[in-house]
């Protein structure tokens with residue numbers, strides 16, 4: 608019995624999703640294929656018909672569909688093969704399987720293969736349109752759910768970035784507060800960042816954002832260093848030296864609750880390691896020292912030598928470069944010194 612035109616709406620309202628679908632009808636009996644396609648076309652869907660598994664596969668590879676309605680017994684194979692194919696590659700495409708009453712077991716097999724519904728032959732057009740409507744609603748809910756989830760994930764990522772930016776801004780204030788405690792180190796982090804980035808630009812595959820952030824924050828742990836140790840004009844006692852050497856780990860403790868970028872934490876933790884393994888806190892040697900930390904180590908030393916200290920005046924730029932070159936292979940990574948030498952031959956303008 609054929610029904611008149613049916614206004615197919617999904618789940619009652621237009622807000623519930625698209626009412627029109629692209630449908631692939633896989634059926635080898637021309638009369639059934641034609642009836643199904645005509646009925647669905649009449650209510651606004653776009654239909655393609657395939658009469659074999661092979662033809663259906665061609666259609667699926669050339670076009671995209673919202674719904675596949677397939678017979679099970681096809682001349683060159685089983686419609687269940689198509690169920691598996693569609694669900695493996697495009698799981699949100701809805702698949703309806705047409706089976707005879709005698710093939711209830713096949714219908715169950717189809718559902719096990721994640722077919723979304725089945726139509727028991729002979730079905731009337733009411734069954735067909737209801738089946739298609741359910742499939743469309745299901746598909747729309749899947750797509751909406753996915754979109755919601757992706758949107759939510761994007762929001763979570765964006766929020767995490769905002770929190771990280773806010774945290775980095777506040778740590779930046781901490782760096783300024785730290786440097787304000789010692790007039791001899793004012794601007795140290797900015798200069799170390801500038802020298803590090805200049806060297807980093809001359810090396811291959813350096814993440815300059817990570818290098819910049821790590822260089823800015825490398826001494827953040829000194830916020831926990833006692834002030835009289837930080838500003839002591841004379842030589843440090845062993846206890847004072849041990850105390851000041853805790854600043855890399857203190858920096859990691861300050862940053863690790865929010866900064867989860869290993870390269871940034873590696874700079875903070877390992878910028879006082881030496882190429883020969885005699886540094887601290889982990890006594891790493893050679894390429895075991897994180898690359899960005901090796902760059903910052905050179906930049907840090909350059910700024911320390913060329914800045915005044917409570918116990919000595921600044922030394923000239925050329926002398927500092929010479930001293931760093933003397934430390935190549937013992938204190939510093941020779942490859943980085945080889946790059947830093949030419950890049951930093953002239954003092955960089957650190958006012959910008």
Ligand SMILES: [Fe+2]
Pocket residue numbers: 825826854878879
């Ligand atoms: Fe340091």
